[in-house]
Amino acid sequence: MRAISLVLALLAGLLQAGDLKFEKELVELNLKPEATTADGDFEFTNASDHPVTISRVEKTCSCLNAQVKGGKLIYQPGEKGVVRAAFEVGNIVGTVDKTIAIVLEKQENNPIVLTVRAHVPVLVELGQKTLKWTLNGNPDPQKVTIHMKYPKPIRILKAECNSEMFKTELKTIKEGADYELWITPADMKRTTIGLVRLETDCEIERHKIQQVFAVVRADRPGEGAAVR
């Protein structure tokens, strides 16, 4: 009976080990269009009654640099600390989640997962990314509306399709702000895909090039009901 009590006490000790409480496990970063980096802080407290040691901080992307502020790894009961995550925006546009795992001593298999959610503004908004025509159907022209969401004008310099199977025409609705890209398929008798590349004069590199797909193919049963 005493042995069982001893085993139970040991197990209880293990379960208690390392009890860091984070104020938030998700930090949202709303970036400015020009931003190339952004920092997010995760504040924590040692809520246990014993010292807690952080063994390591693991990141899931080379774009994320995460470390414990001040390099401090041992925290006494009640002591507070901060994990700082620095996100490099690079070529990402839109919303992206990146995770950090905080691994505590004696809890190697149960890391604390923190998420950095970066919102990188979309400056060139495309009404649609893909235009579709039904195989053997009508080759009616279709359009993609393009709207610039930036205080400075963004002009489209070029619109080129990589396939001769599609004709493209770019219409300027309002210079530097609104455009329409019209695409017309030349052949409806075979499955084709075309990629229209739009080159803009946007001063922020990651928004400079945009692309639209044009596809001629047979209808698919249940199309549009893709799993969500």
Add this chain to the structure above:
Amino acid sequence: MKIPLQMAAMVCAALLGAGATYLFHGPPARGVACDPAKLKSDEVCLSRVMGEWHNDVVWVDARSRKEWRELSVTGSVLWNLDTVEDMQAFEAAGAMRMTDGQRVIVFCTNENCGTSRQVAERIRALQFGNEVFVLHGGWRALASAGPDGPPLGKNP
């Protein structure tokens, strides 16, 4: 003296139990367990991809380029969210492979990595019309599947 003896007896009993289980049920399964009833709405089990769909799918590897190069599903498309990568190039390469309407299966390192779900969302947003799923268990499920999984190989 009593305590060590009692502990030794407990260990022996546990070993006997484990031995009997091994004898009757064989070695433990190394693959990733996948219960279709417990899947999230966008997830799929590897057994369904290989069985019901005969591996006639487009595999999308959402891990890092280094991991994809070293070993991945043969013929898979690399599409991750590493900010140094060219996202437009991923879209273009993916689009060229998805025109046939095959189902698309996205995987990342394991069930907790989260990148596969984000990549799946980006693929759906392109509106190619393919059904897009996230592989339950991710790369861990593929790597442990052996002959029950798709062929694996290096990528250029």
